Amino acid sequence: MSNLQKEDFSAWYIQTIKQADLMDYSPVRGCMIFKPDGYEIWEHIQEEFNKRFKEEGIRNAYFPMLIPESFFTKEKDHIEGFSPELPWVTEAAGEKLEERLALRPTSETMIGTAFSDWINSYRDLPYEINQWANVFRWEKKTLPFLRTSEFLWQEGHTAHEDEESARKRTMRMLTVYKEVIEELLAIPVYEGQKTPSERFAGAVDTFSVEAMMKDGKAVQAGTSHYMGTKFAEAFDIKYLNRNNEHVYAHTTSWGVSTRLIGATIMVHGDEQGLVLPPKVASRQVVLVPVGPWKKKPEIVERLEELLRDLKAQGIRAIIDDSDNSPGFKFNEWELRGVPMRIEFGPRDMENNQVMIKMRDIEGKEAVSLEGITDYVENALDEMQTRLLETARKNRQMHEYTHINTLEELKQHIEEKRAVGELPGFVLAGWDGELETEAKIKEETGFTTRNIPFHPSVEKESCIVSGKPAKHTVWLARAY
Amino acid sequence: MSNLQKEDFSAWYIQTIKQADLMDYSPVRGCMIFKPDGYEIWEHIQEEFNKRFKEEGIRNAYFPMLIPESFFTKEKDHIEGFSPELPWVTEAAGEKLEERLALRPTSETMIGTAFSDWINSYRDLPYEINQWANVFRWEKKTLPFLRTSEFLWQEGHTAHEDEESARKRTMRMLTVYKEVIEELLAIPVYEGQKTPSERFAGAVDTFSVEAMMKDGKAVQAGTSHYMGTKFAEAFDIKYLNRNNEHVYAHTTSWGVSTRLIGATIMVHGDEQGLVLPPKVASRQVVLVPVGPWKKKPEIVERLEELLRDLKAQGIRAIIDDSDNSPGFKFNEWELRGVPMRIEFGPRDMENNQVMIKMRDIEGKEAVSLEGITDYVENALDEMQTRLLETARKNRQMHEYTHINTLEELKQHIEEKRAVGELPGFVLAGWDGELETEAKIKEETGFTTRNIPFHPSVEKESCIVSGKPAKHTVWLARAY
Numbered sequence: 001m002s003n004l005q006k007e008d009f010s011a012w013y014i015q016t017i018k019q020a021d022l023m024d025y026s027p028v029r030g031c032m033i034f035k036p037d038g039y040e041i042w043e044h045i046q047e048e049f050n051k052r053f054k055e056e057g058i059r060n061a062y063f064p065m066l067i068p069e070s071f072f073t074k075e076k077d078h079i080e081g082f083s084p085e086l087p088w089v090t091e092a093a094g095e096k097l098e099e100r101l102a103l104r105p106t107s108e109t110m111i112g113t114a115f116s117d118w119i120n121s122y123r124d125l126p127y128e129i130n131q132w133a134n135v136f137r138w139e140k141k142t143l144p145f146l147r148t149s150e151f152l153w154q155e156g157h158t159a160h161e162d163e164e165s166a167r168k169r170t171m172r173m174l175t176v177y178k179e180v181i182e183e184l185l186a187i188p189v190y191e192g193q194k195t196p197s198e199r200f201a202g203a204v205d206t207f208s209v210e211a212m213m214k215d216g217k218a219v220q221a222g223t224s225h226y227m228g229t230k231f232a233e234a235f236d237i238k239y240l241n242r243n244n245e246h247v248y249a250h251t252t253s254w255g256v257s258t259r260l261i262g263a264t265i266m267v268h269g270d271e272q273g274l275v276l277p278p279k280v281a282s283r284q285v286v287l288v289p290v291g292p293w294k295k296k297p298e299i300v301e302r303l304e305e306l307l308r309d310l311k312a313q314g315i316r317a318i319i320d321d322s323d324n325s326p327g328f329k330f331n332e333w334e335l336r337g338v339p340m341r342i343e344f345g346p347r348d349m350e351n352n353q354v355m356i357k358m359r360d361i362e363g364k365e366a367v368s369l370e371g372i373t374d375y376v377e378n379a380l381d382e383m384q385t386r387l388l389e390t391a392r393k394n395r396q397m398h399e400y401t402h403i404n405t406l407e408e409l410k411q412h413i414e415e416k417r418a419v420g421e422l423p424g425f426v427l428a429g430w431d432g433e434l435e436t437e438a439k440i441k442e443e444t445g446f447t448t449r450n451i452p453f454h455p456s457v458e459k460e461s462c463i464v465s466g467k468p469a470k471h472t473v474w475l476a477r478a479y
Numbered sequence: 480m481s482n483l484q485k486e487d488f489s490a491w492y493i494q495t496i497k498q499a500d501l502m503d504y505s506p507v508r509g510c511m512i513f514k515p516d517g518y519e520i521w522e523h524i525q526e527e528f529n530k531r532f533k534e535e536g537i538r539n540a541y542f543p544m545l546i547p548e549s550f551f552t553k554e555k556d557h558i559e560g561f562s563p564e565l566p567w568v569t570e571a572a573g574e575k576l577e578e579r580l581a582l583r584p585t586s587e588t589m590i591g592t593a594f595s596d597w598i599n600s601y602r603d604l605p606y607e608i609n610q611w612a613n614v615f616r617w618e619k620k621t622l623p624f625l626r627t628s629e630f631l632w633q634e635g636h637t638a639h640e641d642e643e644s645a646r647k648r649t650m651r652m653l654t655v656y657k658e659v660i661e662e663l664l665a666i667p668v669y670e671g672q673k674t675p676s677e678r679f680a681g682a683v684d685t686f687s688v689e690a691m692m693k694d695g696k697a698v699q700a701g702t703s704h705y706m707g708t709k710f711a712e713a714f715d716i717k718y719l720n721r722n723n724e725h726v727y728a729h730t731t732s733w734g735v736s737t738r739l740i741g742a743t744i745m746v747h748g749d750e751q752g753l754v755l756p757p758k759v760a761s762r763q764v765v766l767v768p769v770g771p772w773k774k775k776p777e778i779v780e781r782l783e784e785l786l787r788d789l790k791a792q793g794i795r796a797i798i799d800d801s802d803n804s805p806g807f808k809f810n811e812w813e814l815r816g817v818p819m820r821i822e823f824g825p826r827d828m829e830n831n832q833v834m835i836k837m838r839d840i841e842g843k844e845a846v847s848l849e850g851i852t853d854y855v856e857n858a859l860d861e862m863q864t865r866l867l868e869t870a871r872k873n874r875q876m877h878e879y880t881h882i883n884t885l886e887e888l889k890q891h892i893e894e895k896r897a898v899g900e901l902p903g904f905v906l907a908g909w910d911g912e913l914e915t916e917a918k919i920k921e922e923t924g925f926t927t928r929n930i931p932f933h934p935s936v937e938k939e940s941c942i943v944s945g946k947p948a949k950h951t952v953w954l955a956r957a958y
């Protein structure tokens with residue numbers, strides 16, 4: 001790695017994802033290629049969410065990607081929010097279309113139209129589905145995984161009898177996001193509510209889980225929206241309730257995207273490149289023969305036996321018996337984020353042991369071949385836990401709760417930058433006004449991330465106006 | 480079912496997919512909605528193919544959906560083949576684009592461009608990937624699952640050192656398709672080579688697996704293409720070979736799509752509606768309490784215990800303890816194609832038995848609750864096998880090998896139609912000329928399906944010209 005994470009985080013990030021072979025740029029503006037090692041992280045995320053959605057009784061479906069322009073105009077806030085970044089199909093099969101078709105940025109309008117048909121009685125409710133799909137938001141500034149013109153995501157859409165049931169689903173999915181992001185990706189998140197200016201276009205309330213990257217900046221890792229009856233009114237999602245009245249359903253939507261891959265890289269990566277949580281690593285263990293192994297075929301034979309044993313235990317392992325030097329291999333697999341390296345040479349054979357190097361900690365350990373597969377399984381589990389703990393510690397070190405005025409915030413940012421430290425996340429009081437929120441952004445580049453449900457400190461006065469604070473908010477620079 | 484399969488197959492098909500709740504139409508011309516019960520069939524198909532691809536060493540990736548117009552023009556046959564049905568993005572984020580972007584109909588051009596970057600040496604070969612994606616072909620006449628403007632598919636793309644290795648991959652994937660379609664979907668297929676006029680746009684050779692529907696018409700169920708060096712030349716996929724020369728790679732591509740769902744419905748469905756092969760049924764077993772069950776809570780309790788046991792065995796089962804009558808439920812779950820129904824009432828409880836009705840055969844059987852889960856598992860396996868056998872028999876009954884002239888073919892078609900039978904698939908001699916092939920289509924509506932590798936009869940003279948036959952081909956009407 002020629003780019004140091006500490007010195008130029010952006011350059012480090014780009015170098016890391018290229019050297020780990022996760023992606024490539026494409027000739028289409030703002031669109032990227034997910035190479036197999038990058039895409040497989042997404043597949044593991046999908047597997048876990050599919051399991052969770054199923055447990056929640058939510059099933060997958062698929063809706064058309066092209067959305068007629070007239071659909072968007074039905075919900076005023078929705079079209080206002082999305083129209084600046086929509087790509088449009090205007091011609092097909094040699095003919096100009098009568099109505100432009102947008103490439104979906106999200107599917108509320110398409111699914112709302114379907115729900116209007118499908119939902120007739122309270123017996124049909126709750127109606128809860130999810131879609132895995134490609135979506136489009138024509139972005140000016142792009143960053144692989146984190147902001148691209150086409151990306152992959154899941155979008156859940158549900159309709160309910162009343163506000164209580166819809167809000168329960170909204171909050172439940174936020175919890176599912178928090179659990180999966182923490183348990184699978186080892187990324188701790190802040191749960192909270194978005195301020196009105198950061199709400200999803202057309203939502204009544206938007207909630208988010210926010211993660212802190214190693215450069216102290218925020219990534220919005222998942223969002224869950226309560227729509228009230230706004231989309232139901234726009235798309236006529238009415239049902240016959242238990243009192244035989246036609247009333248509007250309450251709807252929700254919620255999503256996570258391939259941004260999660262970017263967040264995983266930025267939270268765990270280090271100066272040696274990518275570090276992958278074992279649960280999403282395509283290769284959890286790499287076996288490397290060392291010493292004068294080529295003269296002793298029994299070295300590779302023994303590794304192949306170990307490989308079979310590990311695979312039988314459900315561990316994703318490979319052998320690297322290429323001609324490259326051990327040092328080259330160590331570096332290569334570190335760059336690619338493989339959680340565990342097992343070295344094995346003639347001397348280890350004599351001692352009936354292997355040398356184990358975990359990607360996230362210094363030093364190697366000699367481990368007996370006796371009971372090795374259980375050892376490996378435990379060590380991977382421990383690494384998974386350790387990554388989350390380490391990320392939590394990193395995060396705590398860059399949470400600031402003592403800042404009370406905009407001047408203090410500016411000074412904090414300047415001071416931290418001057419010494420090469422991170423301004424991180426700042427907990428601030430806010431009077432709830434759009435203008436004060438805008439002023440924070442204008443003067444510091446920090447934006448409101450969310451209003452945490454249980455802030456560690458309740459701030460009393462607004463960081464800008466000094467008036468009594470309505471909310472305590474997280475502020476940070478964001479991707 | 481008000482529409483009889485025997486009398487109006489098309490009306491039957493539409494009614495079947497609607498009553499089984501597999502899909503809905505969408506307001507976007509030619510695009511359909513995959514509802515959960517339809518989409519889950521696709522998910523089971525994906526699971527199986529992902530397993531097979533992994534065994535083959537093929538990994539998933541994801542490429543941009545939008546393809547610049549200039550990419551298409553690089554391979555002349557390719558653009559000619561696809562341009563009549565492409566939708567185009569011409570505007571994005573409020574601005575007119577400098578170059579039109581096509582919604583991918585297939586990704587040879589995008590992936591070819593990437594391969595050109597990624598492949599440098601023979602050490603990089605074979606390079607083998609797969610993509611699951613939505614694709615677009617703006618169709619005039621559409622039919623749910625079988626022909627829609629947007630559909631879902633997998634497309635595999637590989638690059639090889641030489642023709643031999645590329646052709647081996649091409650044929651291997653045809654075999655994988657045959658195996659999965661037969662084993663998972665219980666659909667027997669004819670393997671063979673497409674005639675030049677039916678080749679994939681830009682391929683050197685196209686191979687297909689073709690299935691016969693219950694109305695005797697054909698569905699092309701999967702294709703595998705050997706591209707030679709045509710795409711490599713168009714996209715500059717060159718590599719340094721073992722002799723240190725820069726040479727073109729040989730490429731392949733192969734795909735199956737959500738058409739497979741349509742084929743499954745049309746091969747197995749009957750006058751009671753959908754019949755699903757157990758391996759892809761979202762619900763393999765429905766448990767229905769019968770008799771005066773509401774007065775005896777122990778009936779549903781016992782069914783719940785059975786449900787747990789079945790689920791523990793990995794069987795996808797549900798209980799229908801709604802207020803509807805048993806007759807209503809039986810009909811409902813038959814329409815939806817559930818492979819097995821288990822009835823259980825007070826009298827069955829006394830006898831420690833259940834009544835079992837398999838979706839594809841008449842009559843119920845009393846089965847002891849002793850060892851019931853093993854019985855269910857076996858019965859589902861047997862049904863899976865039986866469906867394939869039944870489909871094979873249906874197919875054999877509508878294969879005709881005795882037709883030697885165009886007149887005989889016309890007469891065959893007329894005679895069969897007159898008595899309400901199916902003209903089916905006809906094995907014919909063909910002189911290999913484009914004109915004779917065109918004439919068959921013009922005069923009978925039959926098209927060449929493929930040239931089977933091992934026809935049961937080798938035809939000696941061309942059905943049109945009477946000249947010596949170059950090939951023996953399958954002829955049929957096709958979806």
Ligand SMILES: [Zn+2]
Nearest residue numbers: 040044281282
């Ligand atoms: Zn994996």
Ligand SMILES: [Zn+2]
Nearest residue numbers: 519523760761
């Ligand atoms: Zn299933």
